[in-house]
Amino acid sequence: MRRKVIRNLAALGSICSLFICIVFFAYLAMRNAREKARSELETVVSEVIHRSAMTQAQIDEAVRAQRTAAFAPCSPEHVALMQRQILQASYLKELAYIKGDRMLCSSRSGSTVEIDLEPANHTTATGIRRWNRMEFPDAPNTTFVMTELDGYAAIISPQLVLDAGEEYSDIAITRFRKSNRIPAYSKGAFRKEWLAHKEDRSVSFFDNEYFVFIHPGSDAYSSVLAAMPTTRVNQMIWAALPSYLAGGVLAGLFSAMTLSAFARYRLSFRSQLLGGLKRREFFLLYQPVVDLRTGECIGAEALIRWNQPETGIISPDVFIPAAEAKGLIQNVTIHVMEMVAEDVGLLLKDFPEFHIAINISAEDLNSEKTEQHLQELLRATGGSPKNILIEITERSLMDPDKAKKVLDSIRKKGFEIAIDDFGIGNSSLSYLSTYELDYLKIDKVFVDGIGDGRTNSPLWFHIIEIARALGLKLIAEGVETEEQRSTLLQAGVHLAQGWYFAKPLPINELHTFIRDSRVS
Numbered sequence: 001m002r003r004k005v006i007r008n009l010a011a012l013g014s015i016c017s018l019f020i021c022i023v024f025f026a027y028l029a030m031r032n033a034r035e036k037a038r039s040e041l042e043t044v045v046s047e048v049i050h051r052s053a054m055t056q057a058q059i060d061e062a063v064r065a066q067r068t069a070a071f072a073p074c075s076p077e078h079v080a081l082m083q084r085q086i087l088q089a090s091y092l093k094e095l096a097y098i099k100g101d102r103m104l105c106s107s108r109s110g111s112t113v114e115i116d117l118e119p120a121n122h123t124t125a126t127g128i129r130r131w132n133r134m135e136f137p138d139a140p141n142t143t144f145v146m147t148e149l150d151g152y153a154a155i156i157s158p159q160l161v162l163d164a165g166e167e168y169s170d171i172a173i174t175r176f177r178k179s180n181r182i183p184a185y186s187k188g189a190f191r192k193e194w195l196a197h198k199e200d201r202s203v204s205f206f207d208n209e210y211f212v213f214i215h216p217g218s219d220a221y222s223s224v225l226a227a228m229p230t231t232r233v234n235q236m237i238w239a240a241l242p243s244y245l246a247g248g249v250l251a252g253l254f255s256a257m258t259l260s261a262f263a264r265y266r267l268s269f270r271s272q273l274l275g276g277l278k279r280r281e282f283f284l285l286y287q288p289v290v291d292l293r294t295g296e297c298i299g300a301e302a303l304i305r306w307n308q309p310e311t312g313i314i315s316p317d318v319f320i321p322a323a324e325a326k327g328l329i330q331n332v333t334i335h336v337m338e339m340v341a342e343d344v345g346l347l348l349k350d351f352p353e354f355h356i357a358i359n360i361s362a363e364d365l366n367s368e369k370t371e372q373h374l375q376e377l378l379r380a381t382g383g384s385p386k387n388i389l390i391e392i393t394e395r396s397l398m399d400p401d402k403a404k405k406v407l408d409s410i411r412k413k414g415f416e417i418a419i420d421d422f423g424i425g426n427s428s429l430s431y432l433s434t435y436e437l438d439y440l441k442i443d444k445v446f447v448d449g450i451g452d453g454r455t456n457s458p459l460w461f462h463i464i465e466i467a468r469a470l471g472l473k474l475i476a477e478g479v480e481t482e483e484q485r486s487t488l489l490q491a492g493v494h495l496a497q498g499w500y501f502a503k504p505l506p507i508n509e510l511h512t513f514i515r516d517s518r519v520s
């Protein structure tokens with residue numbers, strides 16, 4: 001059920017992430033096109049601000065030079081000076097001298113022509129007068145802007161200030177005074193409402209057909225506005241869209257693949273096992289080992305179970321080989337030792353001679369950390385090495401040299417070693433001569449043969465002989481009948497485990513079982 005949910009969620013997540021990536025990248029295309037449009041408007045505005053500043057600097061310089069020269073106004077020397085200045089000042093059209101409302105002379109016509117002026121459009125608090133739409137008879141259809149202070153006047157062409165380049169020809173530009181929000185000069189479309197936006201810093205906004213950008217000028221008095229038709233912004237979006245959509249599809253596919261890889265991982269054995277360990281889905285049962293002579297329970301084998309929420313209890317025969325194959329068995333062994341440590345502290349206080357057998361796998365015997373974990377287990381239980389019996393199978397002895405090193409070291413510390421499932425594999429006999437062992441466990445396969453008349457029946461007897469010859473203690477596994485029990489006892493096998501005595505038990509039931517076995 002949970003697997004189906006994970007699969008469905010992964011499929012849904014993949015479709016959603018593909019969709020979200022495409023929408024997000026389309027949004028990015030729009031945002032970037034807008035950024036690009038804003039950047040173009042910024043370029044235009046900066047150019048206009050630069051040209052305005054240059055114009056103002058040239059006006060200031062022209063007035064300063066005329067004042068310094070102190071020629072009589074409109075004298076030939078004064079006119080000549082103005083003419084020289086016009087040649088050097090690229091942003092100034094003409095210089096003139098004004099008295100009252102009459103232009104007495106100019107760099108264009110010298111002092112030969114005097115012109116009556118309309119009243120100025122604007123006069124500042126500092127006395128600067130300004131004419132916004134000056135026209136000269138010899139330059140029809142062209143309007144100029146003129147500013148004047150103390151008689152010295154400069155005439156400029158607004159077009160020159162507003163000219164930001166051919167490629168920006170469709171961008172409307174307006175330079176306006178901050179104080180009264182009145183345009184000083186403008187080119188192209190302009191809407192009064194645009195100036196309602198305050199531009200303490202730069203500000204940009206869409207207004208139906210235009211994308212507008214306003215920036216304060218370099219002086220304290222003016223600001224510059226540039227407006228781009230939204231059709232241009234849309235063109236930019238459409239131009240950017242294909243590559244962004246391709247990026248969106250790629251990113252969507254990537255996240256879909258990542259999601260399905262994650263789902264595959266979640267469904268994998270590795271993830272399930274590691275998750276199960278973390279969620280403490282594993283528990284131990286303990287199968288009593290009984291002394292056949294007295295009937296007393298003298299030890300128990302810790303046998304792990306996995307209570308998987310979806311499938312229920314899983315047998316170690318299923319997941320232990322898989323954990324070994326996937327390199328996860330050490331995680332399992334460490335967890336088993338932790339659970340034993342939690343379970344048996346009390347039990348060892350009551351029965352200090354009792355032993356707990358722990359199954360160890362091949363990878364555990366490749367790692368020197370196993371000994372460390374065993375020591376930690378002892379510390380946690382307060383027991384001695386004799387309380388722990390290490391059970392190894394033939395599978396555990398794949399790399400005999402390494403295993404021998406680890407086993408010898410563990411054994412030197414006082415832990416006892418049993419070879420489990422003896423006689424099942426091909427090399428059991430050779431292991432007996434290679435490793436220092438304490439116990440030999442007769443596998444259930446051979447115990448099953450006792451009394452059933454099958455051909456392998458006598459084998460159990462030879463195994464007993466071998467163990468005796470090597471001085472090994474014996475534990476018979478899988479004893480299910482009274483006949484097996486008594487036959488083994490008669491043959492000199494003193495220890496056994498099997499359903500005849502008890503199935504694997506929870507720790508509290510084991511405690512009771514031990515007590516009962518000693519009373520009776």
Ligand SMILES: Nc1nc2c(ncn2[C@@H]2O[C@@H]3COP(=O)(O)O[C@H]4[C@@H](O)[C@H](n5cnc6c(=O)[nH]c(N)nc65)O[C@@H]4COP(=O)(O)O[C@H]3[C@H]2O)c(=O)[nH]1
Pocket residue numbers: 287302303304315316317320333336359360361391393420421477478479480497498499500504
């Ligand atoms: N039919 C029958 N079965 C009996 C009888 N007496 C005991 N058994 C079962 O025989 C198995 C004996 O354990 P094993 O040979 O070490 O074989 C173990 C051991 O190799 C492995 N295993 C169990 N726990 C662990 C563990 O914590 N770590 C490792 N590495 N392996 C473990 O899984 C194997 C299977 O364990 P279990 O399923 O618990 O199966 C246990 C036990 O429940 C009986 O009279 N009749």
